[in-house]
Amino acid sequence: MLRVPAIATAVAIALFALYTLAGFIGGARKLDAIEPPPAARGDYAITLAFAPERFHQQWLQDRGRVVGVKGSTVFMRDVERPALRDIAREYWVTAVARWSGP
Amino acid sequence: MTSVVTGDAGFARPWRLSRRAARTLKGVTGIVLMLVAWQVSVPIIGMSSYFYPAPLDVWAAFVDLVRKGVLPIYIADSLGRYGAGVGIGAALGIVFGIAIGLSRRTSLAFSPLFKFLFALVEVAWIPIFVVWFGYGVKTIVLALIYVVFFPVMYNTLLSVRTAPAVLVNAVRSLGGGRIAVMRYVILPSALPGMITGLRLAAGFAFRGLVFGEFIAAKTGVGYLIFEGAQSQQTSRSIVGMIIMGLMWLAIDQFYLRPFERATVQRWGLIVDAADRR
Numbered sequence: 001m002l003r004v005p006a007i008a009t010a011v012a013i014a015l016f017a018l019y020t021l022a023g024f025i026g027g028a029r030k031l032d033a034i035e036p037p038p039a040a041r042g043d044y045a046i047t048l049a050f051a052p053e054r055f056h057q058q059w060l061q062d063r064g065r066v067v068g069v070k071g072s073t074v075f076m077r078d079v080e081r082p083a084l085r086d087i088a089r090e091y092w093v094t095a096v097a098r099w100s101g102p
Numbered sequence: 103m104t105s106v107v108t109g110d111a112g113f114a115r116p117w118r119l120s121r122r123a124a125r126t127l128k129g130v131t132g133i134v135l136m137l138v139a140w141q142v143s144v145p146i147i148g149m150s151s152y153f154y155p156a157p158l159d160v161w162a163a164f165v166d167l168v169r170k171g172v173l174p175i176y177i178a179d180s181l182g183r184y185g186a187g188v189g190i191g192a193a194l195g196i197v198f199g200i201a202i203g204l205s206r207r208t209s210l211a212f213s214p215l216f217k218f219l220f221a222l223v224e225v226a227w228i229p230i231f232v233v234w235f236g237y238g239v240k241t242i243v244l245a246l247i248y249v250v251f252f253p254v255m256y257n258t259l260l261s262v263r264t265a266p267a268v269l270v271n272a273v274r275s276l277g278g279g280r281i282a283v284m285r286y287v288i289l290p291s292a293l294p295g296m297i298t299g300l301r302l303a304a305g306f307a308f309r310g311l312v313f314g315e316f317i318a319a320k321t322g323v324g325y326l327i328f329e330g331a332q333s334q335q336t337s338r339s340i341v342g343m344i345i346m347g348l349m350w351l352a353i354d355q356f357y358l359r360p361f362e363r364a365t366v367q368r369w370g371l372i373v374d375a376a377d378r379r
Contacts, residue, residue, distance in 0.1 A: 049170075053170065
């Protein structure tokens with residue numbers, strides 16, 4: 001009788017799980033490229049696949065301190081490790097690198 | 103002698119579609135025709151894409167929003183707010199509907215206030231909520247609770263009051279107390295009304311969501327509609343409108359309608375007119 005809601009919920013959960021899993025794998029890969037491994041708090045250059053819009057700047061601002069944008073790279077200070085993991089998981093973030101300041 | 107065959111007699115029609123497939127095909131044909139007419143009308147009207155974007159512009163805007171990660175986050179934010187607002191609003195509506203429906207005292211205490219508040223649309227409250235709770239989730243969820251509460255409450259109240267008296271008396275004559283009457287008569291007979299109220303309210307809630315996100319948010323599909331128009335990216339606004347419509351269709355088709363049908367089958371008094379066609 002309630003097969004449709006059950007199937008819809010299962011499909012939604014499966015899609016969400018896939019999206020999350022893809023984020024975890026992609027994020028881990030991007031963070032593995034950072035040498036030495038990320039400290040508890042640090043400064044990073046976040047490269048996007050495009051020039052960031054206001055949405056991306058605000059989203060990143062919620063996870064650290066955005067101090068500048070150059071092309072498709074956003075420079076951030078005081079990014080904590082969990083926030084960095086959040087950032088790296090997003091598919092529109094192509095690379096995360098340590099940044100030593102201007 | 104010439105024989106004339108009328109109707110389908112004697113002929114199998116392997117291509118004949120099921121009724122559901124035929125209905126879906128008609129719906130899809132209508133949408134396709136509308137899209138073609140829209141695309142064709144763009145060069146005829148000859149306005150810039152800011153004023154009158156073509157379907158292909160809207161598609162390009164959709165792809166861009168997905169590629170940039172904007173749309174998934176906006177949809178997730180809107181669905182979270184919607185779920186919280188509809189869930190809390192429906193729960194409160196059901197509780198108050200049952201309380202007012204069962205108790206004359208509660209009815210006397212709350213009915214005038216609710217009648218007064220029902221007349222005030224949620225848009226009127228949002229600026230006040232912004233002053234009290236600031237911009238963000240709280241204000242939007244409160245606006246949604248306000249939108250959802252009244253239809254659910256009034257439908258529940260009506261269903262409780264119209265519960266068959268003969269069944270109430272039957273349970274009582276068999277020694278059932280208030281709880282038994284509630285469990286075996288009131289709640290089952292009120293359930294179809296509650297679900298109908300919820301379905302109605304869930305549709306209204308999208309209007310509340312759009313208004314709420316216009317005014318009090320920096321993310322969400324409602325905000326996308328508003329932001330797109332403000333930044334002269336009309337295609338993005340249309341993407342937002344389409345996504346909002348699709349979200350409602352999905353929620354109605356995959357959750358509300360099946361729940362309504364299930365309650366109607368189990369305890370129902372209502373027949374879904376769409377199913378008879």
